[in-house]
Amino acid sequence: MTATAVPTTTAGSRTEKNPGPVGAVSVISTGTVQIHPQQRNGTRLPLFVWLMGSRSWTPPLSINVYVIEHASGLVLFDTGQDRASVTDPDYFPGGFAGLLYGRLARFQIGPQDSLTAKLASAGYTASDVRLAILSHLHQDHIGGVPYLSKTEFIVADAEWQDMEKARPELRGLLRRHIDLPGVRYRQIKFASTDDPALAPFLAAYDVMGDGSLVLLPTPGHTPGSMSLLVRRPDRAPLLLVGDLTYESGLLEAGRIPGVGDKAELHRASAMVRQLEERNPGLVILPAHDPGAAERLRSANA
Ligand SMILES: [Zn+2]
Numbered sequence: 685m686t687a688t689a690v691p692t693t694t695a696g697s698r699t700e701k702n703p704g705p706v707g708a709v710s711v712i713s714t715g716t717v718q719i720h721p722q723q724r725n726g727t728r729l730p731l732f733v734w735l736m737g738s739r740s741w742t743p744p745l746s747i748n749v750y751v752i753e754h755a756s757g758l759v760l761f762d763t764g765q766d767r768a769s770v771t772d773p774d775y776f777p778g779g780f781a782g783l784l785y786g787r788l789a790r791f792q793i794g795p796q797d798s799l800t801a802k803l804a805s806a807g808y809t810a811s812d813v814r815l816a817i818l819s820h821l822h823q824d825h826i827g828g829v830p831y832l833s834k835t836e837f838i839v840a841d842a843e844w845q846d847m848e849k850a851r852p853e854l855r856g857l858l859r860r861h862i863d864l865p866g867v868r869y870r871q872i873k874f875a876s877t878d879d880p881a882l883a884p885f886l887a888a889y890d891v892m893g894d895g896s897l898v899l900l901p902t903p904g905h906t907p908g909s910m911s912l913l914v915r916r917p918d919r920a921p922l923l924l925v926g927d928l929t930y931e932s933g934l935l936e937a938g939r940i941p942g943v944g945d946k947a948e949l950h951r952a953s954a955m956v957r958q959l960e961e962r963n964p965g966l967v968i969l970p971a972h973d974p975g976a977a978e979r980l981r982s983a984n985a
Contacts, residue, residue, distance in 0.1 A: 704917045705896045707753035709984065711969070711977050712802040714764025715793030716744030717824060719972075723788075723942045724930040731943060735787050744792060745972040747824050749799065750924050750980075751806060752914065756892055757814030760835075761912050761924045762971055763828025764802075766861065767793045775861075781853045788856075789824070799828035810834070817891065817899065819926025819971065820906040821847055822856045829867060838891065840901065841871040843908025856906070874901050882913070884958045902928045902956065904949030905941065911956070920965040920983040928952055931975070932968040 718741040722734040750761040769775045770793050776785045795801065800810050810831050817838045818825055829837065847857045863869075874887035882888055882898065891897040891912075898913040905927040914922040928949070929935035935956065940949040960966045967983040969976045 702917070703919075704915075705755040705892065705894055706914060706916045707755070708751075709753070709914060709916075709922060709980065710751045710806060711746075711980055712749050712751060712764075712799075712806055713746035713797070713977075714749060714799050714802060714827060715747055715767070715770075715791060715797035717747050717765065717792075717972065718742050718744055718790045719788065719930075720942075724972075725934065725942070726939050727942045729942075734942065735784070741790065743974075745930070745974060746977070747791075747827075748969070748971045748973075748976060749802070749828070750912075750969065751803070751808065752897070754892060754897065758808060758812045759891070759897065760813055760816040760828070760832075762819050762825040762926065763816050763832065764799050765791055765793060765824040766827035766830070767795070767798045769793070769823065769827065777853050777858070781851075784854070785823075791824075798831075800831050815891070817910075817912060818843075819911070819924070820909040821862055822906065822927070823858055823861070825926065825971065826858075826862050829862060830864060833866075836868045836870055838870045838872055838899075840899075840908030840910050841873050842901075842903065843906060843910075844869070844871045846907045872899065874899070881915075881962060882959070883962055884955050900959075902926070902952040903945070904928065904947075904952045905944040907945075909952075913959075920967050921963050922967045922969055922980070922983060923956065923959070924969045924971075925956065926971050928956065929968075929970050929973075931973045932970060932979070933975075935968060935970075 720738040747765050749764045752759040770791050776782050811834045813832050813835045816835050821843050852859050872889045874889050877888045885900045889899040896915050899910050902911045903909050912924040935953050967979050
């Protein structure tokens with residue numbers, strides 16, 4: 685095949701354009717989480733005031749794990765919440781930090797909701813997973829780490845460095861569930877890019893070296909939070925944004941969540957909206973957006 689040839693594949697009697705290295709993209713959810721509306725929708729109140737005072741909770745929200753079939757192997761974006769967090773009384777730290785965790789979120793995770801069980805129901809096994817990209821290191825994104833023994837994990841170096849600072853548990857980082865013996869982490873740095881399709885982002889990390897899975901820095905929720913752009917020649921591009929927003933409609937409306945660095949969240953959200961303008965049809969898929977699964981199905985149709 686010459687460099688300019690358009691490769692083709694044969695499906696049944698039809699000859700189709702090569703769909704590129706990305707195959708099926710799907711989403712599973714490791715149970716549900718309830719947070720305070722102030723966290724989801726944003727608030728002018730100081731964090732400590734609503735965290736300790738709020739009596740209202742959102743409806744149960746999904747804890748999404750995106751499953752991407754790539755020609756080089758199976759890739760996850762985030763790994764969900766560990767069921768051990770609702771069965772093991774020692775999962776969370778005690779004392780003040782433990783109190784904060786109890787105030788931040790309530791989880792419902794049945795035996796059928798574990799990452800392993802959800803992967804199985806989607807037709808995969810944990811040992812199929814070659815790579816798992818962690819949008820950030822909060823508990824509801826790192827829950828699968830102990831169960832993916834064949835997997836290399838990708839994390840932003842800024843996120844890892846934040847975990848190495850004093851008292852990470854007070855910033856939502858449970859190091860003893862993340863930095864486990866034998867687990868392989870690739871701490872990535874973003875490289876400058878002049879790809880016009882990525883503008884206004886000027887830094888990116890090409891996960892597979894083929895341009896199909898591109899990580900973009902979207903800090904704010906945490907210092908090393910990142911989003912994954914999934915590019916497929918024959919389908920709408922996807923942007924998996926982790927917890928940059930809890931609902932794509934809120935991001936579109938210029939609203940930011942109630943936790944994180946507000947200036948950074950505004951900046952990263954504005955960049956995502958500009959990216960959307962350059963990539964018409966871009967599908968924004970947050971980790972806890974109740975509409976994400978349906979939007980992904982439509983994007984795949
Ligand atoms: Zn989350």
